[in-house]
Amino acid sequence: MRQEIRIAGFGGQGVVLAGYVLGKALALYAGREAVMTQSHGPEARGGASSADLVVSEGPIAYPFVQQPDILVALSQEAYTKFRPSAKPEALILIDQDLVKSQEGDHVYVIPATQLAEDLGRRIVANVVMLGYFTAVTGLVDPGSMIKALETSVKAKTLPLNMSAFHTGLEYQVDLENKVAMGRTS
Amino acid sequence: MMDDLRVLTGKHFMNGDEACAEGALAAGCTFFGGYPITPSTEIAEHLARRLPEVDSVFIQMEDELGSMAAILGASAAGARSMTATSGPGLSLMMENLGLAVMLEIPCVVVDVQRGSPSTGLPTMPGQSDVMQARWGSHGDYEIVAYSPWSAQEMFDLTILAFNIADRYRTPVLILGDEVVGHMIERVVIPPKEQIDHWGRKRPKEPDNGRYEPFKVEDADLVPPMVHAGEGYRVHFTGLTHDERGYPDMSAKTHHQLVTRLVNKIRNNADQIIRTEGYYLDDAQILVVAYGCTARSAQRAVREARQKGIQVGLLRLISLWPFPEALFQELAEKVDTIIVAEMNLGQMSREIQRVTGRPVRGVFHAGGEMIPPESILEAIREAAA
């Protein structure tokens, strides 16, 4: 089954790295196909930026995200800009301190930036979110994500990134709302 | 150790531009001269970091005219050399591309196509350099061009491009596009010993300055290549030249030379051409596409097949030389030919010419990939 994921935030929040790590985990370690694209136009500078992933069991022909099944929003602007293009029933993950979602959304929330600050660096909020994404969606196993992290971040930042990933992974998921994605089809 | 650094055997998650650069390294490229231009810049950036690690030259030139001249000089001295650019830069390289044809200097020119003409859409895709690639330099000549559709093929076809360039002493173009250049996918780099390296045909020992560097003795019409500094005392000139390499301003020599240069590619076209077919056996509708557009076409064809439409896809992996015989054969079998391309009908015109058949075009001037739905719609209309 083809699934489309968009990870969005403002410049500097590391959404491209987050998309890259997730895509790498899926394509190299989790036995899935994954293609990542990003917007390279002038509109990609400042404002809301995003990393898009198409994930599938088989080869991916059309590489672009058309209607995300999963939207991760790390900023209000990103949420406002990208929510309309996502599926109405899309799974949405947000940083609860930075994003207010609209009513009726199927939302999972985590104070990713606050948790990152508690770890000492707000810059790893993206990786906290990746951990949370892994737990919420079940799309990718933690082991694959850890391998992707190990081969994608600078060695000296790895311990911090691992802590961030585990913080997100172990953050309590509201079981009432948990929907297993990706494993069901 | 050096070889380990050249060939990063393993699985990678990288974009097409980086894969192209890694392909160049794996192919043994020792010289890159280029000028930054979106959306090819990542190739230069990647090689700026990687070539110095393997005792090879990266130089950022003052413009694309200089880039093209520099890679020819390097190749004439024996290096496997490459440059990378996009439409505006390709325009500037055209004169020296002709020099490469005339002097029979192998080189690889990567064009990551963007929306054109002129400055166009620097950060968005196009496929409108297809005919410039074919005819952009003045004069009669044949060119070789490959059109990758994935990051993996940016790697694979770059290696093939170096091999074809060396074997036939010709410039070879990689006509990528912004989608394929920037898209990040899995790229598998094989072990070093599994990477083909064909090399150049080399001359016999120098014979006291009497060597005739453009004398052809083999059926492939390719003369052995002498490199600078080997003692043959050769002369290479962009003027019409005889077998000694000396200028010869005669109609007879000119006709002989240009005919050989053209036939060198035409006669070996079967060795150069690469295509891939899907569901072609019983197809009544033929879809033709290349580069990133072939991905949309593949999905459209798959979906149409699920609806019971007898449609097949021919993906052109090489664009030039054009697979004329294959098209003539296919044209006999199918009712309709649909061509999808991110321009307003460049390859479709060639297909019409060769098949003598009208072609349904799914055209877009560029800026975004043609969506599968547009191609599916054309298939449905053709099937109705």
Place this chain on the structure above:
Amino acid sequence: MTAVKVADEHPLDAIIRADRMPHIWCPGCGIGIVMRCYAQAILDSQVPVDQHVVISGIGCSGRVAGYMNIDSYHTTHGRAIPFALGMKLAKPELMTTVFSGDGDLVAIGGNHLIHAARRNVDINVICVNNFNYGMTGGQVGPTTPQGARGTTAPYGNPELPFNLPYLLSASGANFVARWTTIHVRQIREDILYAFTRPGFTFIEVLAPCPVGFGKLNNIEDGLEEMELYRQRCVRVRDGDVRGDDLNIDLREDKPIYVGRFADRDRPPYEPVKVEVK
């Protein structure tokens, strides 16, 4: 009619492609003099002949590549320098010399010229300056003095010319010299010297073009232009003449400064090398 005795041998036979003679140059042309100096310098150099490579662009001076019996590359208009750069960097043991004219190197190839000098890439450039485009028949170019006539400037050249020693010194070349075709010994010596100097070297040689330039500018023939050189040339010492004083206008009775204008040790361009642990 007197019987003409053709010499069986010439001292430069080993290095000139005798089978390509006669050359294309007009009577009175100065290019052959400069080529002879280059040929002699190759023979006198410590570098084996087969390591010498000559690269030319397009134009009368560009034909030198075709007459030298060494590895020789006659490239496209203006692009001899980047071609030579690629060759040198790919095979550093080559002694790489660009031999071309002012129109080729300074007009259409001007950008490559200043950037190669800025990089200080280790190639030698010999620039024959005859103040016009000779091969196409006497058009004005970037070295034509203001007011001088050319077939594309029938009322006189409206533009100001480049002054090459000034341009090349400012651009960063390690070695910059100017001579004229009467200075055969100095040309040969400075070419030899340039072979020994790392980095970018540039030797301008003023040369008569009686058919293209002289005819339209009241310089009767090659000999008359040589006579002008003899009368007016002033040798600079230690680059003591600079800037606009180096401008040349053969129609004015003022000094033509020749000699060495830069001789310095800026580091030559080296490709980046990285040791990977």
